[in-house]
Amino acid sequence: SAHVNGNAATANGVALNGRDSPAESSERLQIVNDEKQFTQELTPQLERWGLRDVGFNYNIVAVFGSQSTGKSTLLNRLFGTTFDVMDETQRQQTTKGIWMCRGKGTSIMVMDVEGTDGRERGEDQDFERKSALFSLASSEVMIVNLWEHQVGLYQGANMGLLKTVFEVNLGLFGKKPQDGTSGRTLLLFVIRDHIGVTPLANLQTTLTADMNRIWDSLSKPAELQDKHLSDYFDLAFTTLPHKILAADKFEAEVRQLRTRFTDKDREDYLFKPVYHKRIPADGVAFYMENIWEQVQTNKDLDLPTQQELLAQFRCDEIASVAIAEFNEQSKSQRKPIEVGRVVEGLGGLMRNWKTQALTRYDRDASRYHQGVYKRKRADLVAVLDSTLSPLFLGQLKNLHKACLSAFKKELLEGLRGEDYSFADVMNKAREKCETRFTQGAQEALLEDTDWTSEEELVLLQEEVANVGDQCRKDETKKMVNLIERNFKRQISEPVDLALNKASADMWDKVLSTFRETLEKAESNYLTKARSFNCTEEENEAALATLRKRAWLALRAKVDEQTADTAILGKLRSHFEESFRYDEHGVPRVWKPDDDIDGAFKKAKEETLELVPRYSKIAPLEPSLEISLPSESPDPLTSTDEFDFPSTLVIFSETKSLDLIARFRRDADAYYVEAKRSTVSSIAQ
Numbered sequence: 001s002a003h004v005n006g007n008a009a010t011a012n013g014v015a016l017n018g019r020d021s022p023a024e025s026s027e028r029l030q031i032v033n034d035e036k037q038f039t040q041e042l043t044p045q046l047e048r049w050g051l052r053d054v055g056f057n058y059n060i061v062a063v064f065g066s067q068s069t070g071k072s073t074l075l076n077r078l079f080g081t082t083f084d085v086m087d088e089t090q091r092q093q094t095t096k097g098i099w100m101c102r103g104k105g106t107s108i109m110v111m112d113v114e115g116t117d118g119r120e121r122g123e124d125q126d127f128e129r130k131s132a133l134f135s136l137a138s139s140e141v142m143i144v145n146l147w148e149h150q151v152g153l154y155q156g157a158n159m160g161l162l163k164t165v166f167e168v169n170l171g172l173f174g175k176k177p178q179d180g181t182s183g184r185t186l187l188l189f190v191i192r193d194h195i196g197v198t199p200l201a202n203l204q205t206t207l208t209a210d211m212n213r214i215w216d217s218l219s220k221p222a223e224l225q226d227k228h229l230s231d232y233f234d235l236a237f238t239t240l241p242h243k244i245l246a247a248d249k250f251e252a253e254v255r256q257l258r259t260r261f262t263d264k265d266r267e268d269y270l271f272k273p274v275y276h277k278r279i280p281a282d283g284v285a286f287y288m289e290n291i292w293e294q295v296q297t298n299k300d301l302d303l304p305t306q307q308e309l310l311a312q313f314r315c316d317e318i319a320s321v322a323i324a325e326f327n328e329q330s331k332s333q334r335k336p337i338e339v340g341r342v343v344e345g346l347g348g349l350m351r352n353w354k355t356q357a358l359t360r361y362d363r364d365a366s367r368y369h370q371g372v373y374k375r376k377r378a379d380l381v382a383v384l385d386s387t388l389s390p391l392f393l394g395q396l397k398n399l400h401k402a403c404l405s406a407f408k409k410e411l412l413e414g415l416r417g418e419d420y421s422f423a424d425v426m427n428k429a430r431e432k433c434e435t436r437f438t439q440g441a442q443e444a445l446l447e448d449t450d451w452t453s454e455e456e457l458v459l460l461q462e463e464v465a466n467v468g469d470q471c472r473k474d475e476t477k478k479m480v481n482l483i484e485r486n487f488k489r490q491i492s493e494p495v496d497l498a499l500n501k502a503s504a505d506m507w508d509k510v511l512s513t514f515r516e517t518l519e520k521a522e523s524n525y526l527t528k529a530r531s532f533n534c535t536e537e538e539n540e541a542a543l544a545t546l547r548k549r550a551w552l553a554l555r556a557k558v559d560e561q562t563a564d565t566a567i568l569g570k571l572r573s574h575f576e577e578s579f580r581y582d583e584h585g586v587p588r589v590w591k592p593d594d595d596i597d598g599a600f601k602k603a604k605e606e607t608l609e610l611v612p613r614y615s616k617i618a619p620l621e622p623s624l625e626i627s628l629p630s631e632s633p634d635p636l637t638s639t640d641e642f643d644f645p646s647t648l649v650i651f652s653e654t655k656s657l658d659l660i661a662r663f664r665r666d667a668d669a670y671y672v673e674a675k676r677s678t679v680s681s682i683a684q
């Protein structure tokens with residue numbers, strides 16, 4: 001049958017793979033070449049085998065034994081692999097190095113070592129030692145392959161190799177790994193070409209005794225003097241019949257042996273968890289390469305250190321993958337923040353990105369050395385937070401701006417119309433503004449950071465207070481203007497009346513009107529100012545302004561009523577009143593006997609008396625006298641000079657004389673007219 005020889009077996013393996021699984025699963029990889037260089041292809045190859053992301057869910061088996069003892073043949077039969085087998089007809093050496101295949105239909109990484117038989121040629125024992133060391137550092141099960149007739153040949157080549165295995169094991173696992181793995185390895189002795197005369201039990205006894213003898217003969221470091229072989233190795237034994245002479249039996253037993261590698265439920269399942277080296281699959285390439293490097297340079301192979309190095313490398317790699325994705329996400333909100341937008345739900349987004357990055361990291365990195373994993377995680381968190389921090393700060397700035405302008409808008413809206421309490425509007429707007437900011441800031445603030453929005457809040461509060469102050473000042477001004485307008489309206493008629501009448505107590509009337517109206521205006525101001533929360537000084541200043549403006553308004557009114565035409569009109573009508581009308585208010589018709597001169601003189605003198613009355617604001621009643629503080633001109637506050645006493649003077653002396661002269665001319669005209677009227681009445 002085709003199963004009989006090794007080449008056919010290889011061909012069969014490939015054919016099987018080609019039929020029911022992707023071609024790559026039958027690929028093999030030379031992980032160490034004949035130049036003793038480690039491949040860069042292992043990780044991609046593991047990926048193609050579909051093993052890269054299986055975590056710890058994989059197994060590694062290696063083989064050990066003299067040249068041409070059928071190791072590759074056995075592996076190919078057991079695992080459906082495609083390792084080179086020596087061609088019987090040409091007895092040609094296969095390519096030197098360490099090879100790896102994926103066990104067909106399994107998650108088993110199978111390693112085969114090819115080398116010249118150093119012992120026969122007296123060369124390159126070095127490579128065997130190194131490959132054994134390398135295999136032990138990573139394999140769970142090491143198959144020790146030997147012929148039945150080699151058993152008990154203590155001096156044989158195999159025994160020398162085993163001694164090597166134990167020696168390197170001491171170097172490897174002498175120190176206890178700190179990560180909780182046991183460092184135990186199973187040595188599975190496969191006794192080939194078993195004829196069946198000597199039962200397995202006897203072979204097993206002989207081999208065990210040999211093992212212990214070899215163990216005892218090792219020179220061990222002092223601290224490991226008391227260690228037994230069984231502290232490091234479990235031994236298992238099995239036989240296989242002659243592959244050619246008992247081909248069917250051989251095939252059947254190989255199939256049985258195979259299930260011991262694949263069937264977890266079997267009691268004699270070989271890949272016990274305790275043998276696992278706890279290297280996550282995605283770190284196997286890095287780990288193996290480093291181990292090989294150490295082995296190559298004959299450095300002490302300190303596995304715990306190797307595992308930590310591996311963890312550092314892989315955790316960094318995993319973190320940078322997480323960071324790259326995270327950066328891509330966080331970049332999306334950088335622009336909006338930069339142009340001043342408040343990003344709705346930014347905190348939620350950031351939390352999400354951060355959680356995703358950490359989840360990704362945890363999933364892959366938590367399988368590695370815990371100390372390293374945790375340390376690198378803290379580094380990762382710091383990187384994530386420092387990437388997000390500018391977004392947070394930008395969001396605060398934008399939030400600050402948005403809240404402030406909303407505050408202004410609300411304030412203006414609230415102050416529209418007449419009927420409002422400034423303090424209420426102000427407090428409501430301020431509260432809303434602060435609440436909005438605080439809530440927005442809280443949403444964007446990530447837990448477990450030293451971020452704070454305190455400073456920004458203080459800045460905002462300051463600006464809100466400034467805006468509020470300015471607004472209050474404007475409002476106060478507006479109010480003072482309004483009161484001033486009302487004041488003007490209120491004094492207009494009483495002042496007109498009083499000035500027209502020109503009675504002796506004319507100024508008493510004017511001033512008492514002024515006082516009453518001003519008092520009303522002041523109390524009006526104070527009532528409103530209460531809701532503005534104005535300060536004492538602000539009130540003082542506003543009232544002083546109000547008084548001064550009220551006074552100037554009064555003076556303007558007086559000026560209007562005492563302008564040249566107006567005052568001359570007033571004088572004229574006084575004169576007319578007394579000269580042209582009798583005491584009953586009936587117009588006089590002058591007769592020749594009438595005392596025109598006397599009447600004229602009386603009316604003129606009475607009228608002229610009014611000029612000094614108009615010329616100065618002077619009440620009869622001293623308590624009605626008014627006094628306001630004078631002000632010198634100030635270019636800073638743009639106040640004009642205000643000299644109160646001079647505002648009491650309506651006309652100067654010269655002006656009075658001028659008015660009197662002009663009035664006389666008017667009066668004289670009346671006199672002439674009166675005289676003429678009598679002449680004409682005589683003439684009739």
Ligand code: GDP
Nearest residue numbers: 006067068069070071072073085086088192243
């Ligand atoms: P390796 O060098 O240990 O990997 O050995 P190979 O697998 O290349 O086989 C070397 C030779 O031994 C080949 O010609 C195989 O056909 C032959 N061979 C393989 N398995 C057996 C076996 O179980 N018994 C015998 N007698 N020969 C075998």
Ligand code: MG
Nearest residue numbers: 071072084114
């Ligand atoms: Mg081989």
